[in-house]
Amino acid sequence: MNVRLEGFVALRLGVIAACAAACVSMSGCASVGAATGALAGVATGAVTTNPAIGIGVGIAVQAATDEAVKRVTKSLHGDQQMAIAVTAGMSDVGETRPWKVKHTLPIENGHGEVRVLREFDNALASCKEFAFSVADSDDPASHADWFLATACKQTEGWKWASAEPAVERWGNLQ
Structure with a gap:
């Protein structure tokens, strides 16, 4: 990957992370798992260029995050x-x-x-x-x-x- 494309991917992931953080801070603990899963799925899909892997990672991260929130x-x-x-x-x-x-x-x-x-x-x-x-x-x-x-x-x-x-x-x- 060239330097210009890597910078674009990093910027895109940063914007997605900021949006997810804003959503999480506004909507409370109930949506932390969904926002985290979505962020992880989009980031993984963007890096691997395979949406199926992104969806799988997003679902797994959401489940793990929801369980951690319930435990705390x-x-x-x-x-x-x-x-x-x-x-x-x-x-x-x-x-x-x-x-x-x-x-x-x-x-x-x-x-x-x-x-x-x-x-x-x-x-x-x-x-x-x-x-x-x-x-x-x-x-x-x-x-x-x-x-x-x-x-x-x-x-x-x-x-x-x-x-x-x-x-x-x-x-x-x-």
Whole structure:
């Protein structure tokens, strides 16, 4: 390939990358995989001059990116659940305490209150049922949604123990 054609391909790939980055930053995490896959597919197709290889690479990159985003999101949600469960474990029945999670990157941060409703023992562990809120913003007058959940005491400490009541909050990523 001559130098002029290589420069054109590099410029074209740079423009595509910039457009994909702009799309990703505007549309959120749900489209990261699609944008990354499209970018990889176009870049591969341009370099190999074979669209079939570009499509294959694009699909593979999209699938891998989507899985990575789901894994990170699940971990961040787990941080919130852990903070809420620990707060519930430290609280007595009827007591309300604040909870807060602040990540290094400003995504999936959260705060609200935990109110322990009852404490009970089962054959495996001591558990607490609680209501927790998740505030929309840091404004004290902001709207907060309330959810019900259960935490149980394990050897490592208090752990999240319920799935269904909080599915509305975290989807199926529990």
